[in-house]
Amino acid sequence: MKTITVTTQNAINYGAVLQAYALHRKLTEWGADDRLLNLKRQSRVCFQRLALNRDLPFILYHNLRSLPSFPAVFRRVRRFRAFVRDEIPMTREYENARAVADDPPKADVYITGGDQMFNAFRGVQPAAMLRFGAADTKRISYSTSMGQAAVADAYVEEYTAALRAYDALSLREEGLRTYIEGLAGFPCRTDLDPSFLLTREEWSALAVPPTVRRPYALCYVLLEHPLLQKAADRLRAETGLPLVVLNGGSRPLLRGDWVVNDAGPREFLGWFMGAKAVLTTSFHGTCFSILLEKDFWTLARARGETRIHALAKKMGLESRIVTEKLSSITPVDFAAARAVIAAGRGEAEKYLKRELGL
DSSP, X not given: OEEEEESOOXXXXXXXXXXXXXXXXXXXHTTOEEXXXXXXXXXXXXXXXXXXXXXXXXXXXXXXHHGGGHHHHHHHHHHHHHHHHHHOOEEEEESSHHHHHHSOOOOSEEEEESTTTTOOTTSOOTTTTTOOSOTTXXXXXXXXXXXXXXXXXXXXXXXXXXXXXXXXXEESOHHHHHHHHHHHSSOOEEOOOGGGGSOHHHHHHHOOOOSOOSOOEEEEESSOOTTHHHHHXXXXXXXXXXXXXXXXXXXXXXXXXXXXXXXXXXXXXXXXXXXXXXXXXXXXXXXXXXXTTOEEEEEOOSSSOHHHHHHHHHHTOXXXXXXXXXXXXXXXXXXXXHHHHXXXXXXXXXXXXXXXXX
């Protein structure tokens, strides 16, 4: 059984790379010869593209402020590339979606996997929606989201045609199902994010131990939030622990006792494994806090960040999501979440094995 998975694995983003790894690992464990589509992606971690427009002064200012952290960020990029090279086999590199359509990789099944692959904010993504290869090649998705409530009218016809070429559709958010079913014309299902396909023990085996040996609280922040620094100070005060800021961007958004700019995917897992408590604004930061059973706060705006709210609701952990007012960080009871993850993992495995004929 040969499979080609299309997801985001080339970004310098912990969640994107680790969810890609998780789905690939499960497929190969079941005997599939899986490769990820290697679609060329220009990383913008260090320098944003300069263009002559009104945003240029801000971009220049941002890059200049980021200069002190560039050596560590380059180490982070090297660690990401090494992880992908060693752990995620890929097809040959394709320059763009047209090149994929002109000379598609051969497989028994094409899979759209993971976050944002159905996003059509700027139009249909032909590679992500598997608009390549022979018409009789099986096409499925796993835990895919679109990142917006609906497709713009200009893209609906093309988007609908792409969905109707699939043999099975698995989505991530329950709130997306009715809309996608209306376009696809057949029932869809929802499944846990690919990161939940692996157990705590499997993730631990990949982790590189943190360099800080004393107990600490971890702050993993990708998005800004008005309560961010206040929440971090509150976390330090209530736990009595120093703060490690795990930076996923070009410069930290938060003050802490230690700032980590050079973590790759393995180091990311190690910092989460070693933390006594976690503060995050990230969807996958929330996923790994739950998977690794860490007392955590997630800062999320009341509107817009639907995937975080949907995840918390599914796990029975809505109280850990902070929108406007901080509460005390109390120990989390993960019993209900543990049961949801076990059941969801089992259902996901049944679905994938059935569709792949494994």
